[in-house]
Amino acid sequence: MRFTEEDAGYVTVRPVVKQTFRLAELADMVVSVTGKNVPRVQQIFRAGTVVYNGYRYWWEGFAANENEVTELLALFPNDDPARILDTAEVPAVSLEIGGGTQRSVVGITRNEASAKRLFQKRSPWEILLTAAKDSSPRYEKYSHAERADVYRVHLSPEMAVALLKQLRDASPRALRKKLALVQPPAAILFFAPRQNPARAETPP
Numbered sequence: 621m622r623f624t625e626e627d628a629g630y631v632t633v634r635p636v637v638k639q640t641f642r643l644a645e646l647a648d649m650v651v652s653v654t655g656k657n658v659p660r661v662q663q664i665f666r667a668g669t670v671v672y673n674g675y676r677y678w679w680e681g682f683a684a685n686e687n688e689v690t691e692l693l694a695l696f697p698n699d700d701p702a703r704i705l706d707t708a709e710v711p712a713v714s715l716e717i718g719g720g721t722q723r724s725v726v727g728i729t730r731n732e733a734s735a736k737r738l739f740q741k742r743s744p745w746e747i748l749l750t751a752a753k754d755s756s757p758r759y760e761k762y763s764h765a766e767r768a769d770v771y772r773v774h775l776s777p778e779m780a781v782a783l784l785k786q787l788r789d790a791s792p793r794a795l796r797k798k799l800a801l802v803q804p805p806a807a808i809l810f811f812a813p814r815q816n817p818a819r820a821e822t823p824p
Contacts, residue, residue: 641679647692649677651764656693658686665689697814701759705771707749709812715805716772725809726802732795740790747786748808751775757810768811780804 641649647661649672654660661684664670668681684692714725733745742750757771775783781804788799 643692644695646679647696651693651696652767653765655764656696656698658689658693661689661693662686696764697762699759699762700769703759703769703812703814705752705757705759705769705810705812707752707810710749710810711813712811713748714809714811715802716807716809717803717805719806726798726805728795728798732798733791735792737790737792737796742790744787744790744795747783747790751783751808752810757808760809762814763811766811766813768813771810771812773808773810775805775807777804780806783808 646665650661650664650670652672653670654664665684666681668679670677710730712727712729714727717724717726728744728748730745733748734743736743751773752771755773755775757773760770760772762768763770784799784802784804788796791799
């Protein structure tokens, strides 16, 4: 069963939706939250609840032994540092601001960054891809939440200020507004989707 998370301070009444999932579909939701962490997956299977894509899902909890879960998780992708970033396949990036407990990210999609502002030679997306070309992105990990390999470009303070100015100058109104209060980023994260053989039809 699923329903949306309750807004703090408000009492809401929401319909409960019943859905049927195969085990692989349930595992796909759980791994998006936990990664390939056998004890955590066992714990969530047993607890019978997970928050995924803004919905909380409930089911009758069940026990799964370590070997069963290990075999199930083997179907999901692993980190693969040998993979080369193909920027043509990147649908989105994130600007990473700060670090530690102060870390925040601002996501930018190819669609919203592809339009050129009047009188600008490059779109914001072209500026971001140039940063990747000039800085040799470093492979970081496979993100089960994003279903993509993640590559990082570190930015010096000077590079970050220059990049943010270029993006703001080139951005159409909606994106410019989104970037108006953003601090210079410490890094750019590029997400390259990778097909997940374990993934079947997943819930919305």
